[in-house]
Structures are given as C-alpha cells and as structure tokens.
Amino acid sequence: QALGxxxxxxxxxxxxxxxxxxxxxxxxxxxxxGRILQNMKKAGSNDPVFILDEIDKLSYxxxxxxxxxxxEVLDPEQNDSFYDNYLEMGYDLSKVFFIATANNLGAxxxxxxxxxxxxxxxxxxxxxxxxxxxxxxxxxxLGNHGITKDQFSIGKPxxxxxxxxxxxxxxxxxxxxxxxxLIRSTAKDIAMGDVAKAKIGKSDLETILGPSRERDVYxxxxxxxxxxxxxxxxxxxxxxxxxxxxxxxxxxxxxxxKLGDVMQESIKAAKSFIRSKSLDYGIxxxxxxxxxxxxxxxxxxxxxxxxxxxIGMVTSIVSAITNNPVRRDVAMTGEVTLTGQVLxxxxxxxxxLAAHRAGIKQVIIPKENEKDLVDMPKKIIDxxxxxxxxxxxxxxxxxxxxxxxxVEWVEVEKISQSNDKSQASIQ
Numbered sequence: 001q002a003l004g005x006x007x008x009x010x011x012x013x014x015x016x017x018x019x020x021x022x023x024x025x026x027x028x029x030x031x032x033x034g035r036i037l038q039n040m041k042k043a044g045s046n047d048p049v050f051i052l053d054e055i056d057k058l059s060y061x062x063x064x065x066x067x068x069x070x071x072e073v074l075d076p077e078q079n080d081s082f083y084d085n086y087l088e089m090g091y092d093l094s095k096v097f098f099i100a101t102a103n104n105l106g107a108x109x110x111x112x113x114x115x116x117x118x119x120x121x122x123x124x125x126x127x128x129x130x131x132x133x134x135x136x137x138x139x140x141x142l143g144n145h146g147i148t149k150d151q152f153s154i155g156k157p158x159x160x161x162x163x164x165x166x167x168x169x170x171x172x173x174x175x176x177x178x179x180x181x182l183i184r185s186t187a188k189d190i191a192m193g194d195v196a197k198a199k200i201g202k203s204d205l206e207t208i209l210g211p212s213r214e215r216d217v218y219x220x221x222x223x224x225x226x227x228x229x230x231x232x233x234x235x236x237x238x239x240x241x242x243x244x245x246x247x248x249x250x251x252x253x254x255x256x257x258k259l260g261d262v263m264q265e266s267i268k269a270a271k272s273f274i275r276s277k278s279l280d281y282g283i284x285x286x287x288x289x290x291x292x293x294x295x296x297x298x299x300x301x302x303x304x305x306x307x308x309x310x311i312g313m314v315t316s317i318v319s320a321i322t323n324n325p326v327r328r329d330v331a332m333t334g335e336v337t338l339t340g341q342v343l344x345x346x347x348x349x350x351x352x353l354a355a356h357r358a359g360i361k362q363v364i365i366p367k368e369n370e371k372d373l374v375d376m377p378k379k380i381i382d383x384x385x386x387x388x389x390x391x392x393x394x395x396x397x398x399x400x401x402x403x404x405x406x407v408e409w410v411e412v413e414k415i416s417q418s419n420d421k422s423q424a425s426i427q
Contacts (some may be wrong), residue, residue: 005097006048010037013057018064021062023086033086036073036093047095055112056102067109074098074115089128090338123170123347125235125377126357130159132172133179141180145187151244152186154179154200161202164357165212170237182208227399228331229312230354230363231304232347237354239331241298242312244320249292257297260305266335267295270313272337273392276320282405283321293317308345310336311364311395318350324400331355332364332395340392344368349376356380362387 015021023034032038039050042174058067062158072078073093081090100116102108114149124132134156142149162182185208186198192392198204206212225244229420230237253271255264271293278285295316297304311334333351335343344366355363356379365390396404 003049003097006043006045006410007051008043008048009051009053009055010035010039013054014059015057015066016059016062016063018066018069018087021066021069023084025085026088034084035086036082037084037091038174040091040093040096046092047097051101052098052100053101054102054105056104057207058216067112071115074100074112085087092254110157118356122375123353124172125353125379126160126163128377128380129163129167129172129175130156133163133175135161137176137179138183138304141176141183144180147183147187147190151190151197151200152183152200154182157204158200158202161205161212162209164204166209166390168213168238170353178209222325222328224323224325225316227312227316227319227326228358228360229309230331230333230351232308237347237352239349239354239358239360240304240309240312242287242309242316243296243298243317245294246291246320247294248290251289252292254292254294255296256294256304257299259297260303262305262307263297264341266307266310267313269334269338270310270317273336273340274314274317276338277278277340277393279407280404281318281322282317282407284407290423291321293320307335308333309344310334311342311389311392314392315395315399318396318404319400322400322404324402324404326399327362327401329361330364331358331360331362332399334364334366334369334389334395336392342366342389342391342395348372352376352380352384352386356384363399364389364398366390389420 020033021034021036023037024031033041040046040048043050051072055405059068060067070084076094077097079093083090105113105118138152138154139149142152143224146199148391162178163175166178182200182205186195188201189195189198203213223243225246227242229242231240253267255267259267267373274281274283274286275285278288295313312333314336315326315332318324333345333348335345337343348365348369349372352363362385364387365389370388387398389398
C-alpha cells in the first residue's frame with residue numbers, strides 16, 4: 001500500500017523441484033511456467049512487491065536444487081533476463097521488489113544469502129507485547145468469536161501475566177492463541193447462559209489456561225560452578241545455565257548437555273586459558289592432573305551450539321575449582337580466546353530481552369558489542385546494568401562473590417613438598 005504496487009506472495013516451504021521456479025520445457029506433458037512467472041501474471045505488473053516466504057525452508061530433491069535456481073531470480077546483475085523454460089526467453093525481473101523471510105540464516109545457501117540484504121527483525125519486550133495484545137490481538141479475536149467489547153474485558157496486569165507465564169517467545173503468535181482461548185471460554189459461558197459478560201482476573205487465567213510455566217525466571221543459586229549464560233535461538237533469546245563440578249580423578253574432562261562442536265571447543269579453550277593463568281586465580285597447577293571436571297548444560301534434550309558461551313565456561317570452571325560462588329543476579333555472554341580476550345557476539349537484543357524476562361539485574365557483554373546498545377529498548381537499559389568487558393579477568397572480578405588471590409611459585413613448591421612428605425609417610 002505504501003509503495004502503491006501490487007502484492008504477491010509465494011510460499012517456498014518444502015519446495016524441492018527446480019521446475020517450480022524455472023518452469024517445464026514445452027515438450028513435457030502438463031508443462032507450465034514456473035511459479036515466479038505465474039505470480040508475475042497474477043500481479044498484472046512488472047514491478048510488484050514479491051514476498052518469498054520461508055526461503056530457508058527450500059529443500060533439495062530429485063528434481064534439482066531450487067535454491068540454486070533462486071540465484072538468478074535474486075541477483076540484480078542477472079535477473080533482467082531471467083530465463084523460464086516454458087517461456088523460452090528472458091523476462092525482466094529487475095523492477096520487482098523481492099522480500100524474503102527466514103527464521104534461520106544458517107539454512108540458506110551461502111551464495112544465495114550473499115545476494116540479499118539482511119534485515120534483523122528482533123523480538124518484543126513484555127510491555128510491547130501487552131500493548132500489541134491490548135490494541136490489536138484482543139479486538140481481532142473478539143471479532144473472530146462474535147463477542148462485543150462490552151461482553152469481554154481484560155486489563156494490562158492480566159495480559160502481562162499471560163505474556164510472562166504462558167508465552168516464552170520473541171513474537172506474539174502464542175500470545176494470540178492464548179488470548180483466543182480466553183475469549184473462546186467467555187463465548188462458551190455466554191452461549192450457555194452462565195454469564196452475560198466477563199472480566200478476566202488473574203485467578204481466571206489458571207482456570208482457563210492451566211498452570212503457568214515461567215521456566216525462564218531465574219531464582220539464583222548458591223552453588224560454586226553454576227553460571228547463567230545467555231543464548232540466541234531462532235525463536236528469541238533464552239537463559240542458559242552452565243554447571244561445573246570438580247572431583248578427585250586424573251585430569252579427565254567430561255562434557256554433557258548435547259553441546260555442538262563449537263561449544264565443546266569453547267570449553268577446551270576456556271580450560272587451557274585457566275591453566276595458563278592458574279597462579280593469578282589462586283589455583284595450584286598440579287590440581288589439573290589430580291581432579292576430574294564435569295561440565296554440564298541442563299536440558300540435555302535440547303541441542304545447543306554457538307560461539308558465545310566462552311566467558312560463561314571460564315567463570316563456571318574457576319568458580320568450581322576455587323569454591324567461589326557466582327553472584328546470583330549476574331548473567332553473561334561472550335566468546336573467549338586462549339589469551340583471555342572477550343570476542344563480540346550476535347543476537348544481543350534477544351539475549352538482553354531473555355535476561356530482562358528472567359529478572360536478571362546485571363549482564364556482562366563484550367566491549368565490542370557496546371555499539372549495539374543504541375538499538376536497545378529504553379526499559380531494558382534502565383532495568384539492567386550492562387557491563388562491557390575486554391578480558392576474562394574483568395568478568396571474574398565482577399561475577400565472583402569473593403576476590404581471587406594470586407599464588408606465588410614459592411607457595412606452590414612448599415605445598416608440593418608437603419604433599420610429597422605426606423605421601424611418603426602414608427607409604
């Protein structure tokens with residue numbers, strides 16, 4: 001409407017035949033043009049707004065690779081003469097305004113992704129969701145269910161309870177479903193003559209929607225080795241617990257929690273960094289040969305991977321070794337190098353939204369991500385203390401409850417000599 005152009009939409013989910021894009025040759029029975037040209041005919045114009053919905057869901061099948069066929073459609077250098085097999089001549093697509101949607105950029109072929117401009121559409125804060133529900137979702141669902149606004153009312157506190165207790169997502173699709181469920185329940189009561197109108201209170205939410213599942217609310221911990229990390233998913237941000245325990249053994253390291261290769265490498269890099277700085281952190285080096293480490297990220301059924309858990313792993317391991325608990329209200333995100341430098345991460349807004357939902361008061365982020373705070377909602381900036389860091393040492397100073405004290409080599413030698421004597425006396 002804003003551009004004054006026709007609108008056409010093409011769903012690409014599950015499309016696995018190249019002929020769907022390029023069309024069939026006329027020699028085949030039932031030949032027809034590709035869906036690109038069919039939609040251009042439907043638009044009746046050569047400059048429509050053309051939506052390519054779910055472009056990351058294109059799949060590879062026996063009929064060729066449709067994502068490779070999309071290269072010519074989306075490349076501005078080539079698409080002025082897009083070749084359709086049925087048309088058997090070039091067609092000018094250069095004036096078309098293509099908009100593709102995707103949940104997961106990693107699933108898109110790199111050559112195809114290179115031809116697009118990426119626009120990140122981030123999630124909503126709780127307050128934004130409440131306003132969207134009040135202004136748009138409730139009126140829409142009232143109309144869908146034939147209920148007037150005089151017959152149904154719900155206040156902002158109740159909507160906030162629905163958002164925080166029943167929908168853990170970056171968008172509002174599930175919130176729309178929950179609002180519809182509340183209105184359906186009211187419509188049933190009105191139809192059965194039980195009530196003439198309804199005002200939804202907090203006690204009604206549990207009756208209609210069931211018990212709330214506020215799984216992201218962080219309750220803190222008093223155990224050494226437990227750290228709160230922040231993760232990005234296709235559907236928004238989530239908090240991620242990282243747990244480490246140290247036990248007598250022979251220096252083995254066990255990793256559980258269905259972690260991907262990138263995350264496992266982060267753990268190995270974190271352990272090597274800690275060993276290189278062990279004296280600064282008050283850790284006696286022989287400990288690494290005499291103790292076993294078990295690192296676990298709970299919810300083992302959920303696959304986890306990504307380059308942003310490094311500083312969380314460092315903090316968790318140091319906390320467990322030194323028996324120094326992590327502050328209850330601190331979360332962190334950032335990758336770490338072998339020299340302790342904290343590298344930038346992606347998905348900062350979603351991660352901060354997750355921290356805000358969980359009631360976390362302070363978040364440690366990489367210094368290089370400080371520029372991304374310009375786009376953050378004011379409420380998040382006001383409610384969360386955001387601390388940028390450049391080195392893992394800064395993270396440990398902020399996150400651990402007790403200060404780490406350096407150990408000198410002289411003390412290490414004394415301890416090792418006394419250990420040798422006690423071992424000899426035992427023998």
